[in-house]
Every structure is written in C-alpha cells, then in structure tokens.
Amino acid sequence: MAEHQLTFPASEEDIRKLRAGDLVTVDGHIIGIRDRTQIRIFDQGVEPPLDLKGAFLLHTAPNVRKLGPGKYEPMCIGTTTSARMVRFTEPLGRDYGVRAIAGKGGLPDEAIEPMAKHGMVYFALVGGAAALETTQIEEIEEVYWEELMPECLWKFRVKDFGPLWVGIDSHGDSMYRDVQSAALKKLEGIVAGL
Amino acid sequence: MSTVATDLQQAVEDAAAHLYVWALKDIPQDLRDALAEASERETSVPGRRVLSTILRNVQVAEDENNIVCQDTGIAVYTCRVGEHFPLHPSRIYAALKTGTERATLEHPLRSNAVHTITRENTGPNTGHRLPIVHWEFIQDWDGLDVKCIPKGSGSENMSFLKMCTPADGVKGVKQFVLESIVGAGGKPCPPGIVGVGIGGSADYAMYLAKEAIARPVGTRNSDPHVAKLEEELYDLLNQTGIGPMGLGGDVTVLQCHIEHADTHMTLNPVAVNYQCWAARRASAHVSPEGDVDYDREF
Numbered sequence: 001m002a003e004h005q006l007t008f009p010a011s012e013e014d015i016r017k018l019r020a021g022d023l024v025t026v027d028g029h030i031i032g033i034r035d036r037t038q039i040r041i042f043d044q045g046v047e048p049p050l051d052l053k054g055a056f057l058l059h060t061a062p063n064v065r066k067l068g069p070g071k072y073e074p075m076c077i078g079t080t081t082s083a084r085m086v087r088f089t090e091p092l093g094r095d096y097g098v099r100a101i102a103g104k105g106g107l108p109d110e111a112i113e114p115m116a117k118h119g120m121v122y123f124a125l126v127g128g129a130a131a132l133e134t135t136q137i138e139e140i141e142e143v144y145w146e147e148l149m150p151e152c153l154w155k156f157r158v159k160d161f162g163p164l165w166v167g168i169d170s171h172g173d174s175m176y177r178d179v180q181s182a183a184l185k186k187l188e189g190i191v192a193g194l
Numbered sequence: 195m196s197t198v199a200t201d202l203q204q205a206v207e208d209a210a211a212h213l214y215v216w217a218l219k220d221i222p223q224d225l226r227d228a229l230a231e232a233s234e235r236e237t238s239v240p241g242r243r244v245l246s247t248i249l250r251n252v253q254v255a256e257d258e259n260n261i262v263c264q265d266t267g268i269a270v271y272t273c274r275v276g277e278h279f280p281l282h283p284s285r286i287y288a289a290l291k292t293g294t295e296r297a298t299l300e301h302p303l304r305s306n307a308v309h310t311i312t313r314e315n316t317g318p319n320t321g322h323r324l325p326i327v328h329w330e331f332i333q334d335w336d337g338l339d340v341k342c343i344p345k346g347s348g349s350e351n352m353s354f355l356k357m358c359t360p361a362d363g364v365k366g367v368k369q370f371v372l373e374s375i376v377g378a379g380g381k382p383c384p385p386g387i388v389g390v391g392i393g394g395s396a397d398y399a400m401y402l403a404k405e406a407i408a409r410p411v412g413t414r415n416s417d418p419h420v421a422k423l424e425e426e427l428y429d430l431l432n433q434t435g436i437g438p439m440g441l442g443g444d445v446t447v448l449q450c451h452i453e454h455a456d457t458h459m460t461l462n463p464v465a466v467n468y469q470c471w472a473a474r475r476a477s478a479h480v481s482p483e484g485d486v487d488y489d490r491e492f
Contacts (some may be wrong), residue, residue, distance in 0.1 A: 036313065063264055063304040078264030081348040081381050105381035106440055126247045126439055127348060127383035128472040130264040131255035150304050163247060165240060165441060176379065179442040183376045183434045190372060190430055194365045
C-alpha cells in the first residue's frame with residue numbers, strides 16, 4: 001500500500017500510478033455533484049457550465065451559509081453514498097475527461113471496466129466524517145445551478161483533503177469486489193452452520 | 195387555548211429545536227465508547243484508519259461546535275405521552291414541526307426534504323407528513339418524553355423486509371439479516387447499529403426495527419429469547435469481514451438490537467433498519483409545567 005499526494009485537476013498519467021488500497025490526500029480543486037446535478041447533465045442534456053477535464057468529483061450536498069449573491073461559507077461538508085450514481089461513471093470519463101469520483105461506500109462492479117478504459121479512479125472517504133473534511137476545505141470558489149440547492153455544482157479549493165482510499169483503480173481492481181466476494185464465501189459457511 | 199397550554203407548546207417547540215441540533219453535534223457517550231472499543235479490536239489496516247478518522251471527526255465536531263455528519267437526515271421523533279400531560283398530541287406535533295423548522299433556519303442546517311415525485315425541496319426539513327413522529331401513550335402519568343433521531347439516508351436506504359414463513363423459523367430470520375448486511379456492504383457507513391424488527395405485521399416489523407436502532411448502544415431486549423438472538427446475530431455479523439466503511443475488517447457492526455411483537459400463527463416477518471456509526475439521538479423530558487430536562491440515556 002503506497003501513499004500519494006495529488007493535485008487536481010490531474011492527468012491520466014497521475015491516475016494510472018494509483019493502485020487499489022493506496023492512500024491519497026488531495027490538494028487543488030474538487031467539484032461537488034450529486035444525484036440531481038447528474039440527472040440534469042445526462043438525462044436532461046444540459047451541458048455543465050465548467051470544464052470537467054481532469055476533475056475530481058465529490059458526491060456531496062453541503063451545509064452552507066449564504067454570504068451574498070453566489071457566495072457561500074462552508075459549514076459542514078461531507079459525502080454521500082456513491083452507488084446510487086454509478087450509471088454516470090462511463091459518460092463522465094468518456095465525454096468529459098473526469099479522472100476521479102469520490103464518495104463513500106464504493107461503486108458497484110459495473111464501474112470497474114469504464115474506469116480502466118478511461119483512466120479513472122474511485123476514491124473512498126470515511127462517510128460521516130464531515131466535520132473533519134470541512135476543515136480541509138479552504139473556500140467555496142464557485143457555485144453553479146443554485147436552484148438545485150443543495151444539489152448544485154460546487155467548486156471547492158482544498159488542502160490535504162483525505163484520507164482517501166483508492167477503492168477502484170484504473171487497472172481493473174476493486175477493494176469492494178474483493179471484500180464482497182470474500183464476505184459471500186464466509187456467509188455461505190455461516191448459513192450452512194445455522 | 196389557555197395560557198398554560200401555549201407556554202407548554204412553546205416549551206416543546208424549544209425542546210425540539212434544541213434536540214435536533216444537539217443530536218447532530220454531540221453523539222452520546224455510549225456510542226463514543228462503542229466506537230473506541232471497536233477501534234481497539236479492529237486489526238485490518240484500512241479498518242483501523244477508518245475508525246481513527248471517525249474518532250478524530252467526533253472530536254473535531256466537538257472542538258469546532260460543528261455537526262458530526264453533513265446529512266442532517268429526516269427528523270424522526272418518538273414521543274411517550276402521559277395520559278395527564280396537559281397538551282394534546284396534535285399540539286405536540288405542531289410544536290415538533292415548528293421546532294424542526296426553527297433549528298434548520300436558525301443554525302442553518304441543510305434542508306433535505308423534497309416532494310417524493312417532483313423532487314422539489316419543500317423547505318426547512320419539514321413537509322407533508324414530515325417530521326415523522328411515533329407515539330406511545332402512558333397511563334397514570336403527566337409527563338412527556340421526546341426523543342429526536344435525525345436519520346441519515348445512506349443508512350435508511352439499507353432497509354429490508356422479508357415475510358419469512360413459520361417453517362423458515364429463527365434460522366430464516368438470521369439468514370435474512372446476515373444477507374442484508376453483507377449486501378449493504380459499505381453503503382450504510384458501517385460499523386453501525388443493525389436494528390431488527392420481528393413479528394407483528396409487515397409495517398409494524400419495520401417500525402420495530404426503527405425503534406431498535408434508537409436504543410442506547412448494547413442494551414439488551416428484556417425477553418431472554420430475543421436477547422439471545424441479539425447476541426448471536428451480533429457475533430455472526432462480525433464474522434462477515436465487511437469491516438469499517440466496507441473496506442474489509444473485523445468490525446462490521448457495533449451492535450445488533452432487536453424489538454419484537456407477537457404475530458399471526460402463519461406470519462414470520464423480519465425487518466432490517468440500519469443506523470450508521472453516527473447513530474445520533476437526543477432526548478428530553480418535559481414536565482406538565484413546561485420544565486425541560488435534557489437526557490441522553492433514554
């Protein structure tokens with residue numbers, strides 16, 4: 001298990017260096033998205049108002065305080081369950097050049113192939129550790145689609161954001177697939193003994 | 195409406211506003227102890243790091259006076275109302291609703307409530323049939339106990355119901371709970387509290403599962419048959435290897451709590467309701483005079 005410090009936006013070369021199980025902390029810019037944001041992009045065909053090439057997308061809907069027009073103070077920013085949004089993985093990589101998707105609880109196995117094909121990774125955060133993550137967010141630089149509050153498109157500037165695990169890498173490996181298949185084997189034995 | 199009742203309604207409203215924010219910021223001591231104990235016993239490398247991050251997060255929330263998790267949940271309350279408590283439950287409900295709204299706007303807290311079809315946000319964490327309030331009525335008593343359980347969606351999405359047959363027996367119940375938790379994997383933010391409701395009817399089993407997750411961590415059902423099943427399932431669930439945040443490890447659940455009801459001879463319902471590691475709850479006792487006593491161990 002290696003440890004890495006990465007700055008986003010990132011290149012395909014940076015992403016290909018990461019292996020499932022590695023630990024990563026992140027600097028630079030990360031983009032907050034959620035269910036409704038992606039439904040608008042992919043199901044309603046609305047182009048996102050910012051460039052997602054090389055981007056780190058965080059599954060989030062933050063607690064914020066409004067300071068003025070388009071300006072928000074972070075109050076408590078964490079993450080949500082990623083699995084709900086798995087079907088957007090392939091088009092995010094193929095059409096927009098996204099490099100990392102981050103959230104909690106993992107992505108199902110159907111994300112493994114598109115991530116390998118398009119040079120993407122899934123980063124696992126500790127779900128619920130939002131008070132800590134908030135201290136790693138320096139500023140909310142931009143917010144788009146405010147009418148979807150709190151499921152807007154958010155642009156955060158972060159410092160030492162993490163710890164993040166490479167849950168799924170760009171080489172076909174997934175911590176979740178490994179844990180799940182081992183658990184299913186154990187479950188078979190447990191049920192046989194009931 | 196009399197002056198006394200108005201004051202009492204205000205007291206319940208103030209209590210609800212306080213409980214919602216308090217529950218979100220400051221997790222109970224029994225839960226802190228369970229997380230610390232889990233951190234001691236976990237041996238996997240990612241599992242240990244997840245648990246130390248969780249403990250650090252709880253401390254950061256306390257130091258920064260921040261809420262623990264970004265998901266402010268749906269506000270769920272349980273009320274135990276004495277038959278002589280001088281405020282009608284319809285007024286108690288109104289007070290809980292206004293208190294929830296005030297907490298959301300004044301803090302401010304993220305508003306999660308949406309219309310279930312249009313998905314439009316309804317406002318300050320309230321709406322049609324929100325908050326959700328469960329009632330219990332107590333004879334020969336003049337007090338009110340209110341418990342606030344802000345319920346996050348990551349864990350609530352991992353809710354499961356099966357109408358087992360009597361021939362499936364307790365074995366069928368155990369198998370369903372185990373399969374549910376393995377299937378849930380890392381999604382509900384493990385290690386948390388597995389709430390199980392058995393017996394009654396389909397809807398009541400699920401309510402009982404919700405009641406089970408709101409108990410202080412590690413308390414046991416007073417029925418020895420049920421308490422034994424709690425111990426067995428707790429042990430078996432921790433043999434699955436799902437681990438903290440589903441990244442693999444020894445600690446998959448902090449506890450398994452079960453509530454039960456007698457049922458029809460042909461029914462054997464089992465419901466699972468998961469509560470994440472941030473198992474937030476806060477309680478208050480309200481006297482008929484409107485004095486409020488905040489208490490975590492209820």
